Amino acid sequence: MTDGLILAIETSCDETAVALADLDGRILGSYVSSQVALHAPYGGVVPELASRNHNVDLRPLVAHALDDQGVARDQLALIAATSGPGLASSLLIGDTTAKAIAVGLSLPFYSINHMEGHLLSPFIGGEGEIPEHLGLIVSGGHTLLVDVAGTADYEVIGSTKDDAAGEAFDKVGKILGLPYPGGPEISRLASGGRRDAFDFPRSMIHSGDFEFSFSGLKTAVLYTRKKMGAEIEESVLRDLCASFEEAVVDVLVAKTLAASRGRGKKILALSGGVSCNDRLRERLLEEASAAGCQCQVSDRKFSTDNAAMIAFAAAKRHQAGIAPDSLHADIDPNWKLG
Ligand code: KG4
């Protein structure tokens, strides 16, 4: 283990998260205080509630993480926080707290892009440098295909023109009357449904570029559901979920493999909350292998928002000799990767 530890904080949306790692990126502990139950009655994240709860939860969570790992403050060598993209009022709590700790302990500070955290998360637990690869990030706010040359060398080659994949799952969940967030619920119901029961659109699958669009698919589910009347059988609900999920997965897998061919990338990496989806994991692993590619998938506990991925990104930046960031920098709610 390289001397000194990293303390990382993530508060870009509705999860308050803290992690401790060593300077090689080995994760000692990852702590997430979820606000899902708090926002569920509203069917989505309420920004003011999120930031106020980060403010209440964050300091005890930092204290708990240090205590739980038996880490004294003088063992810390580096502080990191998510500084964007995300909800401004949520980002400010984590970013400011982390900077205050860095000032108090006279330690260097890394501003980490939340999407860089997701992007590198499939490599947590591995040794050495981040390999050249093609990353697919599928989260609640983003769907990105990223050509990665190495740490901090990223080119976004595709994104969504409208809804992100996770957003489509959550909106379809709402249309189908499922609890928030819709993604895990749809995924659960889809496992018992027929994937070919409804012929939903695979928008832009043959567009020849690496762009995505999921809003037409969401509207197709809405119209199909509306035609059915108020009550539907459980089996129909399962068929709707399975057919919707298959349409999303078809597009994500086809575009990722096309991008890997187009960019000559033999290593693929899947990350973000939607990478918890069993069908997506199974199909991408299968089809990548058939195409002679290796596919790294982030561990489920590092797929949805967490601070371990922020600590890991900071470790990789530190290892690559990238200078720490200024404590005077602002957060950036629209920070673009690369
Ligand atoms: O990465 P993440 O935790 O937060 C953002 O940065 O947005 O992703 C959250 C998204 C939500 O839209 C949620 O519905 C989706 O990940 N999600 C899933 C599954 N588990 C979480 N979507 C499909 N299938 C799942 N099993």
Ligand code: ZN
């Ligand atoms: Zn995220």
